Amino acid sequence: MSSSSSGIRYGMVIDVDKCTGCGACSVACMSENNIGVLPDETDKVRSITWLRVYQIDNHKPYPDTQIAFFPRPCQHCAGALGHHTPCVSVCPATATDRDEETGIVSQIPTRCIGCRYCVAACPYHARYFNWFDVPWPDGLDRPLSPFVAPRMRGVVEKCTFCFHRYQRAKNKAFVDGSTVAEKDYQTACTEACPSGAITFGDLNNPEHKVHELKKSPYAFRLLERLHTNTAVYYMSTREWVRRQADNYLSHEKLAKVQAGGGH
Amino acid sequence: MDDSKFWPRGTTRCGTVPFGLWMLFCLLMLGWALVSAFLVLYKGLNQTNMNDYFAFGVWIVVDLAVIALGAGAFFTGFMTYVLKREELKNIINAAVIIGFICYSGAILMLGIDIGQPIRGWFGFWHANVHSMLTEVMFCITTYLIVLIVEFVPLILENRQINKVPDLHFFAHNLHTIMIVFAATGTFLSFFHQGSLGGMYGVLFARPFAARTGVLIWPWTFFLFILSAIAAGPSFTTSIVMITEIVSGKKLTTQKTKAMMAKVSGYLLLFYLVLKISDTLYWAFVQTPGMGLSPSVYYQAPYGTWLLIAELGIGGILPCILLLSPQVRSSYFILLVAMLLNCFGVTMNRFVMTIQSLAIPVLPFEKFIAYLPTWQEWGISAGVVAYGFIVFSLAYRYLPVFPQEPKLNPTD
Numbered sequence: 001m002s003s004s005s006s007g008i009r010y011g012m013v014i015d016v017d018k019c020t021g022c023g024a025c026s027v028a029c030m031s032e033n034n035i036g037v038l039p040d041e042t043d044k045v046r047s048i049t050w051l052r053v054y055q056i057d058n059h060k061p062y063p064d065t066q067i068a069f070f071p072r073p074c075q076h077c078a079g080a081l082g083h084h085t086p087c088v089s090v091c092p093a094t095a096t097d098r099d100e101e102t103g104i105v106s107q108i109p110t111r112c113i114g115c116r117y118c119v120a121a122c123p124y125h126a127r128y129f130n131w132f133d134v135p136w137p138d139g140l141d142r143p144l145s146p147f148v149a150p151r152m153r154g155v156v157e158k159c160t161f162c163f164h165r166y167q168r169a170k171n172k173a174f175v176d177g178s179t180v181a182e183k184d185y186q187t188a189c190t191e192a193c194p195s196g197a198i199t200f201g202d203l204n205n206p207e208h209k210v211h212e213l214k215k216s217p218y219a220f221r222l223l224e225r226l227h228t229n230t231a232v233y234y235m236s237t238r239e240w241v242r243r244q245a246d247n248y249l250s251h252e253k254l255a256k257v258q259a260g261g262g263h
Numbered sequence: 264m265d266d267s268k269f270w271p272r273g274t275t276r277c278g279t280v281p282f283g284l285w286m287l288f289c290l291l292m293l294g295w296a297l298v299s300a301f302l303v304l305y306k307g308l309n310q311t312n313m314n315d316y317f318a319f320g321v322w323i324v325v326d327l328a329v330i331a332l333g334a335g336a337f338f339t340g341f342m343t344y345v346l347k348r349e350e351l352k353n354i355i356n357a358a359v360i361i362g363f364i365c366y367s368g369a370i371l372m373l374g375i376d377i378g379q380p381i382r383g384w385f386g387f388w389h390a391n392v393h394s395m396l397t398e399v400m401f402c403i404t405t406y407l408i409v410l411i412v413e414f415v416p417l418i419l420e421n422r423q424i425n426k427v428p429d430l431h432f433f434a435h436n437l438h439t440i441m442i443v444f445a446a447t448g449t450f451l452s453f454f455h456q457g458s459l460g461g462m463y464g465v466l467f468a469r470p471f472a473a474r475t476g477v478l479i480w481p482w483t484f485f486l487f488i489l490s491a492i493a494a495g496p497s498f499t500t501s502i503v504m505i506t507e508i509v510s511g512k513k514l515t516t517q518k519t520k521a522m523m524a525k526v527s528g529y530l531l532l533f534y535l536v537l538k539i540s541d542t543l544y545w546a547f548v549q550t551p552g553m554g555l556s557p558s559v560y561y562q563a564p565y566g567t568w569l570l571i572a573e574l575g576i577g578g579i580l581p582c583i584l585l586l587s588p589q590v591r592s593s594y595f596i597l598l599v600a601m602l603l604n605c606f607g608v609t610m611n612r613f614v615m616t617i618q619s620l621a622i623p624v625l626p627f628e629k630f631i632a633y634l635p636t637w638q639e640w641g642i643s644a645g646v647v648a649y650g651f652i653v654f655s656l657a658y659r660y661l662p663v664f665p666q667e668p669k670l671n672p673t674d
């Protein structure tokens with residue numbers, strides 16, 4: 001796995017077997033990042049959910065039916081070369097950027113021209129375009145976070161791994177004369193998850209829990225075969241879950257083609 | 264109202280009433296586009312049926328198609344001025360006007376398609392040199408300037424405007440240095456036709472669109488250039504032939520048309536050999552490597568009929584027809600062959616845009632179809648109406664076809 005120039009690469013390990021699909025992570029994310037509520041939230045292909053929870057099943061009839069949930073934030077790809085995400089390189093206006101210090105892929109909404117080329121490039125549907133002006137009815141604007149600017153119509157937005165929290169942690173570390181500790185920088189979804197399914201930290205730092213978790217034989221990443229080299233790992237002991245994380249030809253065995261997972 | 268003193272010398276045109284009615288029809292179409300554009304700019308892109316799955320829609324298809332079809336301008340310019348094919352001087356004016364219409368229409372459309380039109384210039388100011396779209400933006404804008412420079416002398420050759428000595432000399436001097444602009448246009452066009460193809464080929468996480476390639480250029484880069492220069496001359500000649508049918512006049516000789524057809528035919532053959540090789544490699548090597556079977560790509564309504572329509576009806580068939588000397592000496596079959604060639608390139612742009620986005624990549628994602636709204640159709644129709652208006656006015660008042668007075672001696 002590649003890393004950033006500083007050697008830090010923030011990422012997540014999400015234990016699918018622990019996820020109950022409660023959606024607390026999505027709600028926390030929306031609240032933390034000032035994601036508005038549109039008049040028609042049933043139009044799911046146009047509503048904005050930085051962290052979407054997908055429900056999957058094993059395609060078997062009752063009573064053998066099993067379900068699982070894939071919470072899907074932005075995957076913060078690095079690509080085969082370690083710095084080439086599907087989205088960053090295509091943006092004509094440099095409105096999205098992969099931070100070499102942290103490996104976090106960010107979005108600059110005020111520079112975005114709204115061409116949606118990055119939306120087309122992302123296979124995870126992690127990028128959202130503001131098709132509507134977000135209404136902030138009286139009262140709903142009061143709990144807005146001052147740390148994240150609300151976005152306007154016509155621009156793309158996405159999960160930033162709560163980058164403002166990293167900036168805050170970095171400021172604190174600077175004042176303290178230390179480095180950013182694992183507990184000082186945690187995303188809102190990680191904190192909100194009641195079952196502890198989401199673990200966040202520096203994938204390259206042996207002192208962070210994610211460093212060990214990603215080495216699990218049950219760890220895998222979404223669409224590993226496309227060489228997106230994501231920073232979000234998933235874990236499941238169930239093979240049918242792992243198989244749905246990527247595309248396989250019918251004769252292919254899971255273990256043979258899995259490229260990422262446990263290294 | 265008699266406007267005959269503005270007609271090109273030695274020609275006649277239809278009366279003002281039928282021409283006015285035609286213009287009225289075009290203006291009505293343009294009105295539809297203006298209402299649509301107002302709604303989109305005022306209310307936002309929610310007026311379309313695009314969504315986070317179909318980030319691109321019919322506008323990008325039309326954009327890419329008209330830019331490919333407008334390639335007749337640069338390639339005919341290249342053959343006329345750089346390769347010195349004198350015969351093509353009889354059609355170069357029409358090629359330039361059509362190119363101008365296609366490129367300006369595409370840029371107008373892109374201005375509406377982006378979510379923040381006022382920030383359109385950010386692509387130049389905050390240019391990301393790694394993005395194929397940046398290259399497209401730079402090249403189509405600069406090439407449009409080249410096309411304007413090529414179009415201006417023709418406008419100045421209007422019978423009345425040309426009476427002004429300064430403008431007459433200005434037009435004449437521009438003509439004498441046209442080779443510089445033709446060469447610049449060729450350079451710019453090669454790159455943006457390629458970058459438009461590259462835009463899809465570099466989407467390495469979108470298996471339908473992604474292609475391998477050479478250095479930083481995916482194969483689609485070269486395939487888009489080739490398909491554009493194969494279809495462009497066909498489109499230019501088709502428009503000239505349709506104008507001939509509508510006006511009842513002969514505007515260029517069959518020799519000129521046949522030369523354009525021959526160029527189109529051979530380029531199409533070259534393109535098809537590479538495109539079919541690319542498709543086979545993509546379907547049987549690259550796609551299985553990503554864990555997918557080609558059958559996944561062709562789901563209703565985007566079934567294998569698209570492949571047959573694009574490469575069979577719009578590719579192999581016109582190629583065979585255009586390479587046949589009998590067809591090139593005919594009129595209507597030649598026109599059909601050229602229109603089929605244009606259909607093929609349009610289907611290619613449709614497939615690369617819409618089908619690329621329709622294929623779900625995550626195994627647990629759903630397949631979603633897309634149909635444009637009336638506003639999207641309105642703006643697409645507006646580009647066509649704009650083309651009709653500019654070309655009709657140009658034909659009526661400018662000496663577009665140098666052979667016209669000689670070929671229609673009764674006028």
